Amino acid sequence: MAATYDRWIHHGEPLHAEPGAEPGAEPGHQPDAHHADEGGEHLEDDHVVLENSFNLVEEDGDEDDRIPDLFKDLYVSEPQGDGQNTIYAELIEEAKRSASDGGTMSRFAFTVKLLHVKSFYRMSNAALNGILHLLAIQYPKSSIPKNYDEALSIIGRLGLSYESIHVCPSNCVLFRKTYAKLDKCPKCDASRWKDGDGRKQIPEKVLRYFPIIPRLQRMFISKKQSEEVQWHKLKRKPVTNELSHRADGKAWKDFDSQHKDFAADARNIRLGLATDGFNPFGMSRKYNMWPVFIVPYNLPPWACMDQSNFMMALLIPGPDSPGKDFDIFMEPLVEDLFKLWNGVQTYDALSPDKFNLRAAVIWCIHDFPVLHTLSGRLTAGYQACVRCDKDPCSERIRNKLCWIGSRRFLPMDHRWRKSKGFNGNTEPRDPPAEFTKEELKQQLDKVKDVRPGKNQKKRKRGEGQCWDRRSILWDLPYWADLKLRHNLV
Structure with a gap:
């Protein structure tokens, strides 16, 4: 349990404390008052304002509240005193701006808390607009947002829009x-x-x-997180025959050997792409949505699978599954992935100069049915096996499709190959031959113009054809260099 979880809001306690109360404070204790200037425009000092905002946010004790750390990182990352307008300059100014005359909360902190309350109590947009309209009438000189859209614009400066x-x-x-x-x-x-x-x-x-480029760039604003991105190369201690990090795997090593310029900079990020459908309204309703997540694998093992490091890239609407049109929805994400492969200029808190940030998708995480949806690889019928490319082991027995050639993968001298107890025959055949990289490209080129759908006639596949359309990820650099099959399963 987090040490900062002072108020158990997820276990029945109210979200807000009583007026004047403070978590862990003795009865009668009053927090220090913060001062604002007469106009309510800016508080007295930049450092004091930031520190006051940090202390104010920490009072609620919410384990998910990271506003203090966020602003400290942003304030350190911005060049001080040189007059340059940087990407987070407006956001830092919001942290210095008081929400109202005599108030103890900055405009930005008030907006974050307000949207938190809206989400926590499931308030509608109209209800929030009504509350903000009432506050504007009562406090006409305050700088609180006038409506829900204005509140979103303030938060949007974080790059989370x-x-x-x-x-x-x-x-x-x-x-x-x-x-x-x-x-x-x-x-x-x-x-x-x-x-x-x-x-x-x-x-x-x-x-x-949800654009992924600004979120990947924000990982280098904090010195601590910038070090974590390079943990796999700077602090990891590999042990022979032990898999303690993704960097110990064959796919990571093979990728580094083929793209040495990418592997030379530890700040370049290896990504995993995960997707699956879910019903947001419960199983009683027939509705299906598909989120697509991006997972950075440069982080330490205990941070890779942390929920806060999962980046939602797409939210594909329902009510039906996108099916074979999945590549249409992936267009904006694939475009950003191409930009990241070429590199984007990014600030790094550990170095004074900007560097060229690159990223590549080298894993996909999903179940077997989604393999067909995401890549176009057939997962049903005679060509369903992802290991039997040229000579599949499927046979039809009594109107059932059976896979009875598994003995072909055993050594030639194995006793089960000579046994007739499986299907009445011995098994002298070699394992099925695999497609080479060139043959995979030829398979995809055969169906590059085919887009089966509800309004099109079914088209019979050619002999040995295992793909029903061009893979949406095939043109990414890593997928073009390795056998696609080995990275989708």
Whole structure:
């Protein structure tokens, strides 16, 4: 249990303390008052303001409240006294700005707490707007946000905002770039809006994309976290024949051997991509949403799987599974992954100069059915086995599809190969041959223009064809250098 979990808000205690009360304080103890200037615009001193904001936030004792550490890292990372406008300058100014005359909370801290209360008590946007409107009438000279949208804009300066991308109802295209101003799908002619004429401007389907580049860049603002990103190279002590970190695995080592320029800088991040569908409204309702997460694996083992380090990149809407149109929803994420492969300029708290941050996806985490959805690899029928490429072990027996060739993977002198107790025959065949990298590309090129869907006729696959369309991740550098099959299972 976290040492800062003073008030058990997740176990029945109220979210807020009584007026004047402080966790762990003796009865009658009053916290030190903080001072604001007469206009309420800025508090008396930058350092005092930041420290006051930190102490104020810590009073609630919430284990998930990391505002103090966040602002300390941001304040240290910004160049002091040189007059340069940096990416977090406005955010730091918000921390210096008082929410109201005589108040003890900064405008930013008040907004964070306000949105926390909204989420914790499941308040609607209209209810929050009503409360903020009432506060604006009572305190006309305060600088608190006037509505929910203004509150989100303040928090959005952290780089935690998301992009709302409209989607064709049939999952044909995303209404972005060249299609951004269209009211109808250029492929199926379906309306972009619910009312059909575009008057109310309510989209049929919305994809929410959380940009990953600013979040990866923020990992280097803190000196502590910047060291953790390089832990696998600076502090890890590898032991022979022991897997203590992903860096000890064959995939990591093979990647480093093929991309030595990428491996030369320990700050370059190896990513894992995880996805699966879930029902947000319970099993009683037929609704399916698909989140896509990005997991940085440079961190130490105890931090890799920490929930706070899981980055949601996409939230694919329902009510149905995206299925074979999954690659349409992955477009913005794949574009950012290409940018990260080429490198983006990033500030590092451990070094005075910026460096070229690069990242690559080298793992995908999902179950076997999602293998088909994510990559296009068949997971049903005669070609379902991901190890039997050229000569599958599948046979039909009494209208059932059976896999009875597993003995082919045993040594040639194994006694089970000579036994007839399995299917009445011995097994003299060699293991199935695997596709080479060139053969995999040929397989994908055969179906690069095929997009099966609800409105298209079924097309018969060619003999030995294990892929039903081009993989959405195939063009990423690492996937083009290694056998895709070995990294999807």
